[in-house]
Amino acid sequence: MIWNKEAECMRIGEREKLQLARMKAILKRTYENVPYYKKRFDEIKFKPGEIKSLEDIRKLPFTTKTDLREGYPFGLFAVPRREIVEVHTSSGTTGKPTVSGYTKKDIEIWGEVVARALTMCGATKDDIIQNGYGYGLFTGGLGVHYGAQRIGATVIPISAGQTKRHLDIMQDFGSTILTCTPSYALYLTEAAEEAGINIKKLKLKAGCFGAEMWTDRMRDEIEKRFHLIALNIYGLTEIIGPGVAQECDQKNGLHIFEDHFYPEVVSPETLEPLPEGEKGELVLTTLTREGMPMIRFRTRDITALRREICKCGRTLVRMDRITGRTDDMLKIRGVLVFPYQIEKALLEIKGVEPHYQIIVTRPHHLDEIEVQVETSKKLFSDEVRHLEEVRKKIENRIENSIGLRVKVTLVEPKTLPRSEGKAKRVIDKRQL
């Protein structure tokens, strides 16, 4: 099922023409209305008219989160403030948060792209969508809400947390689609099992999960426990919220809605554009946004772009699952490590629950990693000797994966904190 066949299955040549036209328009509008961008374009003596091909965008400077912080709150708006009808902010752990501003038209675009995403998960107007993303300033809840609204499905706005409610409603109302973070989905399966609920009897057929990084293994785990197809949604507040890209049932990458968001991949070290298929940092440019256009925004997410034909029929470029962030990246004893690599290694081993935490310390001038992993109930009640074997196995597997010795500690099931939103996987205790 495809929401917008015209846009999603457009011939590539035609789409490139559309993208170019939109790119020219947005650069002109941005130059004329956002003093911040005008200044930066003038600095490199760039005029919007100089864009003759899509690649010409490489001439332009990048926008980073720091720029957004400096422009807080209204500095990057391209329309008079009264045209902005909604704002969302992203958590400001360091300093001021950042704002995303939407005009009425932007809200419609948002609804459109999320509608595409939900449809890709199999949602139609006859479905019941149980929304477990947080509602409020976080874009997850309202974003999915707008998309579901657009499709005409029944939306149950539960928001994050309230596990008992989630389980009750799933059973009482026969929800067919679940939207929430993957770690929360996993938590719900645990809670359901504990409550003695027969998950097979639930009517859930698909899950639209995102807002945090998760592996294929994690996906397999969720699908196995929840008996549904678990697909990945991608987005970020600075660009629009959820709805920038969505995985289709081919499970082979996420289709970026590139008629609205122009993607590039650059090397996080040199910032040079990378060819198709090579992993690097995702950079996005909004092509249609009114309220707050973003030009070459560095997402900090690591991925690769692929243009091979997808069996689903969509011609939109695909991006790999996000396997890490440039700032997720840990440097341990000089070696670059992504939590993703550790998760992948862990989940290959039997008897291990997909609940783990990575603790990085520097006790004697040398970095140490400890990976705490929950064992399954069965394994935990096993002989100490057997536990020790498993522990060593995990240590070896991880060492093979990242090239570093780590200490693995097995912990009792259910002792690691569970999240209702994004799971906090890494605790870095080094005072860097």
Added chain:
Amino acid sequence: MFWQKDIETISRKALEALQLKRLKQTVRQAWTNVPFYRDYFSKLSIKPKDITSLKAMQKLPLTTREDLRLNYPFGMLAVTKEQVVRLHTSSGTTGKPKAIFFSKKDVDRAADLIARCLIMTGVKKDDVLQNMMTYGLFTGALVMHYGAEKVGVLVIPAGPGNTKRQIALMQDFKTTTLHLTPSYALYLASVMHNEGLDPKKDFFLRRAYLGSEPYSEETRNKIEKFFGIDVYNSYGLSEMNGPGVAFECMEKDGMHLWEDNFIMEIIDPETGDKLPEGEKGELVLTTLCREAMPILRYRTRDIAMIIPGKCKCGRTHRRISRIIGRSDDMIIIRGVNIFPQQIERVLMGIKAVAQNYQIVLEAYDQMTVRVEISKDLFDGRVEHLVNLQNEITEKLRSEILVKPKVELLEPGTLPVSEGKSTRVIDKRTL
């Protein structure tokens, strides 16, 4: 300023004719599509065609929250599931909540009613609304959000809590309009006061809508004075869309109830007899435009009166007074409806506690549940008691959605009680 001037100032005669027309449609729709109503009608031997005048409404049965509970989840639905676009829920006395269904038209109408309320209180397109009610299954935040969207103001979907951030948002975005509970407004005022902030000087606030909890005229004056704004009373209930059922206009002399969308009656809560204008009683509401879930003569359990006479603003929809109390034992804290029965049920499921408990409400939003422990199950271990305390707190929180303080008491401390008056001690001065 009017959002829908014609209907807001329609003549009484035309309004009543419109009400009758819509009532007939609603009754027919309920009778045709909702088995619960059909059964009820046949039990009372009435048919839709018997409703020939507004007076004939008296023949119709009263619907209670018990009926909604017994028909959970889909029993009150009047359209197909596919036509439902939104589900909201509201606390029920037992484990299950009440389900409220909306069709696309229902959502649109609810938004229109809110838009009337916003425009009525001077809101313009360039206003900034900070929506500090809880987003999610409660109707409070989302329905206001839909209405504000219609008007085109800037909505900050802040939700409640994180007061420091709320204050920062108000300053950064130059918020003009607040939507929050009275208890949170008082709390916000105290935090601002402690920080040395003067909203009259440092902020851009013009008005606030207070709802979800009953509060006094004194509290309104206090808030108006501290913030330097106009405070307008807002009334609604999830079963009737949520906020936007009745709202104060700039005269601040009673809340206009949108009579083209609801028929209101005041009844004696004991006898069920209809009471005249000016007399206090229980508010009963009938939906006139709802598609997905029409409700006839719903007992709100809120005590109020219809204010006789015309309002200076020119609107012909009559006004109701502030909500004076409840005719049941429901309590509201932090804007959340809680029934003592819910607490009782949770406690009954925990072995180590006896049957006797008390709920104490104080300050703006403090709830303490005092529970007597079971004599026989006391084993002398402090740790076990602490665990018990935590277990009770967590189970209650999961059920009532508000985290209470739990006090463990010796058996025999509390008076043996029958009713709400001894079970619930409300020390708040809202």
Added chain:
Amino acid sequence: MKQLKQISIFSENKPGRLKKITKVLAEEGVNILAINIASSNGFGVIKFIVDKCELAYQKLKQKGFTVSLNEVLAIELVDRPGGLFEVATMLSEKKINIENAYVLILGSRKKAFLIVDVDDIEKAKKLLKHENLRFFKAHKNVKRETV
């Protein structure tokens, strides 16, 4: 050997409770040998070692108090530096977790006992059976000694 029992009373954390409890004991001629009060989150548990524990338990119960009676370890402490260290070492080696502990002193301060509340009293007694510890002998000492 008669077991040493401890009386535990659940009480709200407010003035006057201890007075009420000790009044009952005084009226019944019960002598208190040791007392320990633990409080948390608005309530407290008062523990006593008394000379007539069955009587005390029944009377307190009659008067409406929430009371329980449980067995505890009463390990003799040698009155010199290292006395407690030795006992603590023993308990640690046997992996016996101390839930609560306080001291009972008899008469002329010649004997002191560490009263220890443990999770599993039977297991603890088994583990300590053959160890070099001296325990409180109820009958013998109580009749003759007083605090």
